[in-house]
Amino acid sequence: MARRLKLIVAYDGSQFEGWQSQAHRNTVQDCLERAFHKIGGERVRVHGAGRTDAGVHALGQCAHVDLAGNRLSADGWLKALNALLPPAVRVLRCSFVSESFHARLSAKGKVYRYRVWSAPVLPPLEYGRAWHVASPLNIATLQAGVQLFVGTHDFAAFAANRGQPDTNTRRTINSVRVQRREACLTIEFDGDGFLYRMVRLMVGALVHCALGRMSPDEIHKRLTSPQANGPRHVAPAEGLFLLRVRY
Amino acid sequence: MARRLKLIVAYDGSQFEGWQSQAHRNTVQDCLERAFHKIGGERVRVHGAGRTDAGVHALGQCAHVDLAGNRLSADGWLKALNALLPPAVRVLRCSFVSESFHARLSAKGKVYRYRVWSAPVLPPLEYGRAWHVASPLNIATLQAGVQLFVGTHDFAAFAANRGQPDTNTRRTINSVRVQRREACLTIEFDGDGFLYRMVRLMVGALVHCALGRMSPDEIHKRLTSPQANGPRHVAPAEGLFLLRVRY
Secondary structure (H helix, E strand, O other): OOEEEEEEEEEOHHHOOOOOOOOOOOOHHHHHHHHHHHHHOOOOOOEEOOOOOOOOEEEEEEEEEEEOOOOOOHHHHHHHHHHHOOOOEEEEEEEEEOOOOOOOOOOOEEEEEEEEEEOOOOOHHHOOOOEEEOOOOOHHHHHHHHHHHOEEEEOHHHOOOOOOOOOOOEEEEEEEEEEEEOOEEEEEEEEOOOOOOHHHHHHHHHHHHHOOOOOHHHHHHHHHOOOOOOOOOOOOHHHEEEEEEEO | OOEEEEEEEEEOHHHOOOOOOOOOOOOHHHHHHHHHHHHHOOOOOOEEOOOOOOOOEEEEEEEEEEEOOOOOOHHHHHHHHHHHOOOOEEEEEEEEEOOOOOOOOOOOEEEEEEEEEEOOOOOHHHOOOOEEEOOOOOHHHHHHHHHHHOEEEEOHHHOOOOOOOOOOOEEEEEEEEEEEEOOEEEEEEEEOOOOOOHHHHHHHHHHHHHOOOOOHHHHHHHHHOOOOOOOOOOOOHHHEEEEEEEO
16 A cells, blocks of 8 residues: 655755756756655655746755555655755655645645845855845835735736646735845745746846836736736746745 | 055855865965956965865955056955856955055954754755754753863864974964854854864864763863873864954
8 A cells, every 4th residue: 555755855956957857857856756766666756846946945845755665664764865865955854644635736825935135245155045136125115016916816927938828827925024134135925826937026026126127016017917018027046945835 | 566455255165175275276265366367467366364174164254465556446356356256255345455464464363153053954055054963962061161162272182283283282262152043053263363173173072072972071181181192073164164354
């Protein structure tokens, strides 16, 4: 009888070409599947709660895997996986769950953090972990823009096309939290679901507002007329962190 | 007339084979000297306040350089250097100083931080930036050990031999500050000077005490009988950060 193992996974996105398995690419999913194969001798599929692009980090990605063998305890898997995985990916927690749990389909929401480094110089240890914006930002304008995203909207204007367009582009953002600690600005989005590149497109718009290059009214317009055309600004992948998946 | 430029430099030690210039090696000093040469056409020597080993990070290393040309302002140098340098090294501040200033000889002291990650699993984004100690640490024992280092002592037992031994191994530690924030333990040493590998040897001893493998009395013994032999524990380079140089 197969048993379903739930994993909480963290990774340094700069070391991978994204989450999703791809032939001859170094992805987090491939990396985990190889480790499972080496330990248990089984070719398994690791199902993540969602994909992350190359460069995007995770502090609490969630995944599940069905194991035919029963050799190890959950803690045994945690230790065996971390012993084999490269230091850029770690299994933080592991538990056996019922088959009614599905990492992607059971997810009720996600929390993403975006980090902007607002200072003339980016410290070396922040490289690859924040978007460096050297010009001064108007935080009040950014805060005004942030509030426009909260609630249920058609986010089509804040989604990139990944092959085929999403049919339903309505999503709910429960809250957005902005914090500034010296040069480091963090924006945390808690939502019931996110379209492809949605966080990076929201942050791109917000930073353009904070730079005085766009009015927050423009955000409002794009949320109310989602099919209208207009310039889109994608914040770079390296500032984005998947914090946790809510179930 | 040559002008002396003082630099405050930060770097990600994982990207370099240490500070000190070496033939065919990727060191911070070589990297800076190449940038000066490209910008001003001059072969200059960058004098650092002190060397750091491969893997050791700096948030505020200090250096000076004598420039024959007078083309750029201090701010011009800062911008030109950062435009050319790799993101793993940044010039944070730049100013012209009198020739009586010498990065190494004028230094009155230094502050080092050492980071220990005390938890079963090391988060991917902490890799290369902390010493991962998976076994539990007794912080009270570590605190007791820390206090023994404060003051003026012969630190010969806490120094590695770099070619020729130091003739004077007396140094003064002004203060040691221990902070614990969840899994992250930081130990900050403020001293008038440090022998080669001294911080890493002190931290190695402290962590061995906190693991219950050594008594703090042993630290006391080594400070009072510095020539006695005994096992030495060097904490890994990646947990060490040069915070600032005092003048």
